[in-house]
Amino acid sequence: MESSKIQANFLLAGEKGSEGQKILTVQVNRNILAKIDEFYSIFNSAFLTKVTNSAETNQLWFDFRDVYADHKDIENDVEILLAFINKYEVQVDRQAKVFTGVESFNRFKKLAELLTMHKSLNFVEIKKEVFKQHPVLLLCDIGGSILYRCSERLADLDRKVDFQIKKHIHYYRPHKDEFLAALITHPRVKFGIYSSIMRKNIMPLMMKIFESREIKNLRNGIYEIFDQEYNMPDLGEGKEHWATKRSLEKVFQNEKIEERGFNFKNTLMIDSEYDKVRDYPFNSIVIEPYSEEALRNPADDQSKNILIEVKDFVYNLLENTDDVPEYLKVHTKYGHENYLIEKKSKLQSKVVDTEENKGLDKELKQLQEIQELIKQTEDKLNLQE
Secondary structure (H helix, E strand, C coil), X not given: CXXXXXXXXXXXECCCCCCCCEEEXXXXXXXXXXXXXHCHHHHHHHECCCCCCHHHCCEEEEECHXXXXXXXXXXXXXXXXXXXXXXXXXXXXXXXCCCCCHHHHHHHHHHHHHCCCHHHCCHHHHHHHHHXXXXXXXXXXXXXXXXXXXXXXXXXXXXXCCEEECCEEEEECCCHHHHHHHHHCCCCEEEEEECCCCHHHHHHHHHHHCCCCCCHHHHHHCCEEXXXXXXEECCCCCCCCCCEEECHXXXXXXXXXXXXXXXXXXXXXXXXXXXXXXXXXXXXXXXXXXXXXXHHCHHHCXXXXXXXXXXXXXXXXXXXXXXXXXXXXXXXXXCHHHHHHHHHHHHHHHHXXXXXXXXXXXHHHHHHHHHHHHHHHHHHHHHHC
């Protein structure tokens, strides 16, 4: 009786049959031969010896010498290649389902290039499908992150008001449209708004924010809006009775979010208020809030390109990881500790500038609070690691 298994040999170094040969051998299901027969033109460059009569084949030989020379950890490569061949379909979305996420896709793409298989595969389209099948929930703050809001017009300001809702005046941060367009249209992103205000007050903001011609059609691209109900009371020391902070646990209980399988591993928040997201150091990045000072002195605004920089940071995350917390542990540019250290540095400079002023006591108290927050954040990061 013919065995249901055949031997797959991967030549890693040397010549086949020579004393210096290095081989990795695995057992595979014989059914793989049918796929090799049907799509041999796609996979032929991976083989060391031509597969001529699959019905009589008991061994397959793959040339993995270039792969092994590139990196020694090839067991996952072998597994991914065999799975891709065994499950190969013409439809790109079916091809994408072989991969467990963007990390396994990236590894296979590198492998295919080393085996010169990449010319037969449409990696641009496969990548899009992988992104769609493994989305990231991206939740963005409004006030402070993409605009500055105040209760009256700023006097002696060269710049015009972008819009007004009731008594509130709003000024957009530079590159707001480019930032929103880039994130909302990314095939891996499910873009949500996360705010501490009521939904009835968010909707007029949405109409205005997406009013410009460049992004008008993207309003419908917002996956979900999380309002005040998805926050929790902030009972921290010195907080006002109405203060709130984010609650991802509440977000994950949302029916739409739960059905799509979003969790801590694939969720990222962007916020300009450290206090709002301080409970989630590995699921959030904190950016410098847009301020009156930045509005009045645009030439000196060191954060004028921050939305572009944050977009690039998020794109790199989307391209390279299936685990948001693990990525943020390594890539700390917008991490909580970095944010607090920068804030401390600015406060120290301010104290030096105002040391002869009456406001010194207040500034020193804020500095002490920041130093304590840095210590608490370091302790929290160490615990979560």
